[in-house]
Amino acid sequence: MNSLCGTRLSIISEKPQTTRNNILGILNGPGFQAVFVDTPGFLNGRNMFERSMANAIKRAASEEGDLCIFIAEPGLPPEDKIPLFEPLKQVRCPLYLAVNKLDKETTEARVKTAEEFYGKLLPVKQVFHISALTGGGLKELKAAIKAALPEHPPYYPTDQLTDRWEKFYAAEIIREQIFKLYTREIPYSSAVEIEVFRETPGENDEILAKIHIARESQKPIIIGKAGSMIKRLREASVKALAAFLRRPVELHLTVKVSPGWQDNPVFLKEIGFYEKK
Secondary structure (H helix, E strand, O other): OHHHHOOOOOOOOOOOOOOOOOEEEEEEEOOEEEEEEEOOOOOOOOOHHHHHHHHHHHHHHHOOOOOEEEEEOOOOOOHHHHHHHHHHHHOOOOEEEEEOOHHHOOOOHHHHHHHHHHHHHOOEEEEEEOOOOOOOOHHHHHHHHHHHOOOOOOOOOOOOOOOOOHHHHHHHHHHHHHHHHOOOOOOOOEEEEEEEEEOOOOOOEEEEEEEEEOOHHHHHHHHOHHHHHHHHHHHHHHHHHHHHHOOOEEEEEEEEEOOOHHHOHHHHHHOOOOOOO
C-alpha cells in the first residue's frame, strides 16, 4: 500500500506479521480517488490479540469493496497457511493477484509456481508481477485499479491520505523500530501505548510512550546492558518520528511488564485491537 499511495502509511520490516491493524490509505489522482485497506498477514491466532488480527482480515474480505488485491510471494505458501485463504474465495468483487518481491527473484520459475497455485485455489481475475521495493510493475497495477473503480464522488477530501491520527502512527513507528532492532520473541511480545502526545507551538512535540512486554525476563533484553538497547530504540524512533511528522520531537520511553496482555480484553481495547464480534 505504501508504494501504491506514494507515502508511508503501513510500517514495514523483514519479519512477518508486522502489520497488526487494518490501515486505510487514500490515493488521489486526476479524476479519481482509490481507498485501500491494508490488512495484517494471514495467521492462525493463538491468543485473543492474534485472533483479533485474523478477524481483521475476515472483516476486510466480507466488506463491500470494488476490488480485492491479494499480495503473495513467489513460490508455494506453507501447508498450514493454505486453509487461511478460505475467506478470499467468498469475496464478491474481482480478485487480483500481485506476486511481489520480484527484485529478489533470479528466475521466473517460482513466480510461475505462485501464479498457477493461487490461480487454481482462488477466483483470480488478473495477475500482476510487482516489486513494492523498486516500483516494478506498479504502473500497470495502478492502471488496472483505476479502470476497476466505479463512478462515485470522493469519499474523502482530496488532500487526505488516511483516516488515522498522528498518535496512532507514533505508536506504529516506535513498534517498527522494535521490529528492526530486536529479534526472536520481543517484537511479537511487545505493544506500544502512547500516553502523551503534546503539540506546543514553537516547541518540540512531546511524546511519552510505554512499551508493554509479556514477561519479566524480556525487560533486560529490551533495555539492554546499561540501557544501551533502549537508547538505540529511542534514537531510531526520534529520527523516524521527526521524518514522518516533519517536525522535531522529544520522546520518552518506559517499559512495563504486562503479563498476559495478549489475552486481556480491557488492555487490547485500550490500544485499539479487541473487538467482541
